[in-house]
Amino acid sequence: MPQGELEGCAPPHLLIISGVVIYKITINTTLEERMAVLPEAAERAAWLRDRIRYHNYRYHVLDAPVISDAEYDALMQELRALESQYPELITPDSPTQRVGGAAQERFRKVRHSLPMLSLGNAFNEQDLRAWRDRILRLLGGDEQLAYVVEPKIDGLAISLTYVDGLLTVGATRGDGEIGEDVTANIRTIKSIPLRIPLSGDEQPPARIEVRGEIYLPIAAFEELNERQAAAGERLFANPRNAAAGSLRQLDPTITASRPLRFFAYAIGLVEGKTLRTHWESLGYLQQLGFPVNPDSRRIEDFEEVLAYCQEWMTKRDQLPYEADGVVIKVDSLARQAELGVVGREPRWAIAYKFPAREKTTRLLDVKVNVGRTGKLIPNAVLEPVEIGGVIVKQATLHNFDYVKSRDIRIGDRVIVKRAGDVIPYVVGPVVDIRDGNEQPWVAPTHCPACGEPVEQFDDEVDVYCVNNACPAQLVRTLTHWAAVMDIVGLGEKQAILFVERGMVRSIADLYRLTPESFFGMEGYAEKRIGNLLSAIEASKDRPLARLIAALGIKGVGSVAAEELARNFRSVDELMAASKEQLEAIEGIGPTTAESIVDFFAVPANRQLIADLKELGVRTERKPEESGTQTSDSDALKGLIFVVTGTLPGMTREEAEQLITSCGGKLTGSVSKKTSYLLAGDDPGTTKINKARDLGVPIIGIEDLQRMLQQHSG
Numbered sequence: 001m002p003q004g005e006l007e008g009c010a011p012p013h014l015l016i017i018s019g020v021v022i023y024k025i026t027i028n029t030t031l032e033e034r035m036a037v038l039p040e041a042a043e044r045a046a047w048l049r050d051r052i053r054y055h056n057y058r059y060h061v062l063d064a065p066v067i068s069d070a071e072y073d074a075l076m077q078e079l080r081a082l083e084s085q086y087p088e089l090i091t092p093d094s095p096t097q098r099v100g101g102a103a104q105e106r107f108r109k110v111r112h113s114l115p116m117l118s119l120g121n122a123f124n125e126q127d128l129r130a131w132r133d134r135i136l137r138l139l140g141g142d143e144q145l146a147y148v149v150e151p152k153i154d155g156l157a158i159s160l161t162y163v164d165g166l167l168t169v170g171a172t173r174g175d176g177e178i179g180e181d182v183t184a185n186i187r188t189i190k191s192i193p194l195r196i197p198l199s200g201d202e203q204p205p206a207r208i209e210v211r212g213e214i215y216l217p218i219a220a221f222e223e224l225n226e227r228q229a230a231a232g233e234r235l236f237a238n239p240r241n242a243a244a245g246s247l248r249q250l251d252p253t254i255t256a257s258r259p260l261r262f263f264a265y266a267i268g269l270v271e272g273k274t275l276r277t278h279w280e281s282l283g284y285l286q287q288l289g290f291p292v293n294p295d296s297r298r299i300e301d302f303e304e305v306l307a308y309c310q311e312w313m314t315k316r317d318q319l320p321y322e323a324d325g326v327v328i329k330v331d332s333l334a335r336q337a338e339l340g341v342v343g344r345e346p347r348w349a350i351a352y353k354f355p356a357r358e359k360t361t362r363l364l365d366v367k368v369n370v371g372r373t374g375k376l377i378p379n380a381v382l383e384p385v386e387i388g389g390v391i392v393k394q395a396t397l398h399n400f401d402y403v404k405s406r407d408i409r410i411g412d413r414v415i416v417k418r419a420g421d422v423i424p425y426v427v428g429p430v431v432d433i434r435d436g437n438e439q440p441w442v443a444p445t446h447c448p449a450c451g452e453p454v455e456q457f458d459d460e461v462d463v464y465c466v467n468n469a470c471p472a473q474l475v476r477t478l479t480h481w482a483a484v485m486d487i488v489g490l491g492e493k494q495a496i497l498f499v500e501r502g503m504v505r506s507i508a509d510l511y512r513l514t515p516e517s518f519f520g521m522e523g524y525a526e527k528r529i530g531n532l533l534s535a536i537e538a539s540k541d542r543p544l545a546r547l548i549a550a551l552g553i554k555g556v557g558s559v560a561a562e563e564l565a566r567n568f569r570s571v572d573e574l575m576a577a578s579k580e581q582l583e584a585i586e587g588i589g590p591t592t593a594e595s596i597v598d599f600f601a602v603p604a605n606r607q608l609i610a611d612l613k614e615l616g617v618r619t620e621r622k623p624e625e626s627g628t629q630t631s632d633s634d635a636l637k638g639l640i641f642v643v644t645g646t647l648p649g650m651t652r653e654e655a656e657q658l659i660t661s662c663g664g665k666l667t668g669s670v671s672k673k674t675s676y677l678l679a680g681d682d683p684g685t686t687k688i689n690k691a692r693d694l695g696v697p698i699i700g701i702e703d704l705q706r707m708l709q710q711h712s713g
């Protein structure tokens with residue numbers, strides 16, 4: 001009965017307000033009264049279950065909800081109220097019964113009706129071709145086989161048995177023959193139907209065993225580890241371990257708190273339904289209401305299979321879950337039967353494995369770097385390890401708290417992850433193999449570059465060196481200034497040299513350099529000095545927005561700087577602005593407003609502006625800049641960039657801002673349309689190889705700066 005039909009014709013025991021049924025039965029209700037109400041309550045409960053099941057399916061399987069969370073909650077609330085009044089109406093497949101039952105002491109063993117197979121591996125194209133040749137040979141001819149290619153999710157395999165449409169057993173793979181009964185935990189996973197949702201008169205198969213992968217999305221894994229760290233609990237090494245750990249909880253309420261997901265990828269057995277191909281099986285699973293990976297594809301040409309595998313290798317970073325490869329299956333079920341199984345591996349399927357992105361290695365030391373803002377960042381010095389084709393020797397440890405909360409010790413074997421273009425980072429230690437020689441790391445209380453005491457501000461995890469004269473900060477400040485103000489020839493190496501020699505003690509000192517400053521410096525011939533000084537001279541006349549961005553105020557990148565330059569005619573005006581005035585500007589939030597005010601409250605920063613003005617640096621907006629784009633916004637117009645690796649002297653964000661503020665476009669992967677691949681240290685091999693294959697020019701940050709310089713004449 002659709003919602004609302006009861007309204008207006010409610011029997012005396014029901015009160016209906018805006019479609020919500022309030023049951024007036026009380027504890028004092030007589031048995032007769034209860035019995036009178038029961039049929040209608042049962043009908044309503046059945047209707048509610050049906051609706052909730054449908055909305056669950058829309059939300060968790062199709063990812064396309066058609067009602068709001070509040071409306072969904074109202075349906076659930078009504079069903080709960082009804083079931084608490086009439087416990088006899090509770091059915092095992094009721095959506096209210098996902099989390100139930102007491103914690104178990106151990107899991108019951110279950111024998112799988114058919115063994116759960118594992119997969120043989122291929123690591124390159126040659127392996128895949130050899131697999132294809134072997135199966136064609138076994139089939140005794142050169143028939144045209146069709147294949148199904150599916151992402152291989154790094155989760156854990158499970159088997160779900162449904163009898164007359166009702167989930168009866170959910171079991172782990174175990175050794176392939178015998179698994180563990182984790183039904184109570186499986187029931188908490190919302191994308192797994194408790195009852196097969198069919199529409200109209202359709203009947204579910206009398207018995208079906210569905211197989212697939214349970215996984216934890218990457219974002220949920222990271223969140224879970226954050227929570228584990230905050231609670232002082234052990235961390236999970238990867239999403240697979242986290243999914244397995246979450247599913248194998250004796251207390252289902254813990255599993256229910258972890259947002260596990262499911263994709264079905266095979267039918268173990270089905271009664272009363274004939275299927276001819278694997279592709280048909282996937283379609284049938286989908287029709288029965290199971291989530292099937294939308295990236296699965298049926299392909300007839302083996303060369304296309306190879307291309308699709310390759311495509312996934314590059315696209316894996318875009319997936320919301322961890323995939324460790326792709327699975328290729330022969331589509332015809334008759335051919336699968338002919339090919340059979342060797343040991344536990346079917347001949348008709350193979351896993352094409354991606355290179356690992358995570359390895360363990362030894363943590364040799366922790367070194368602390370000082371960023372431009374004075375932020376101290378602990379960096380792991382590692383025993384070199386190859387991860388995804390790149391030798392990793394260093395990885396970030398993010399902040400001091402990160403090291404402490406994960407109890408990362410020097411000498412530990414640590415898990416290091418390098419995914420896509422993310423800077424390699426240490427996930428955590430492998431605690432179980434400690435031998436007692438590991439030493440806790442002691443965070444410095446003084447800046448390693450200048451020796452001044454460090455500071456930690458309220459509710460910030462980061463620790464800062466607040467000494468403006470800190471040489472490490474100065475190097476970062478200068479390189480940032482040079483990058484944003486387009487000073488070609490001034491990178492990190494040069495900044496370190498100038499700071500070490502005492503030639504430059506502030507940004508203003510750059511404008512005080514003369515040919516004599518370079519006297520006796522190796523590698524600085526007349527021409528090089530001339531070029532550098534001209535580049536510094538040219539930087540005196542950059543648009544106001546560039547100058548503001550170059551100051552390196554926390555939270556003020558090129559976009560915010562553009563906004564500020566649109567609203568203020570000069571740095572002096574900006575310097576005089578109150579927090580309230582700044583907050584009134586679109587795109588400037590309270591934190592950024594405060595950081596701007598704080599920046600200009602520092603006497604050294606005010607002095608810097610005064611010095612720059614005196615030295616001839618333009619700190620005012622030109623009339624042609626007014627109210628419009630204030631950067632060299634067309635220098636890179638029409639060009640498409642891909643950025644990879646760690647850029648010297650500039651964060652990824654800054655490089656990307658520089659490109660977009662000059663009219664360039666950014667994309668995530670290299671294609672024929674890419675104009676340049678901007679590569680730093682430790683670039684992604686896939687991107688480099690692809691760029692080489694397609695003839696896309698690979699440039700460094702200095703080439704980019706040169707391009708901007710040439711454009712500005």
Ligand code: 5U1
Pocket residue numbers: 117118119150151152153157213265266327346349
């Ligand atoms: N996508 C997918 N993953 N996966 C894992 N399909 C698939 N098939 C598997 C396994 C172990 O085994 C088949 C042989 C059923």
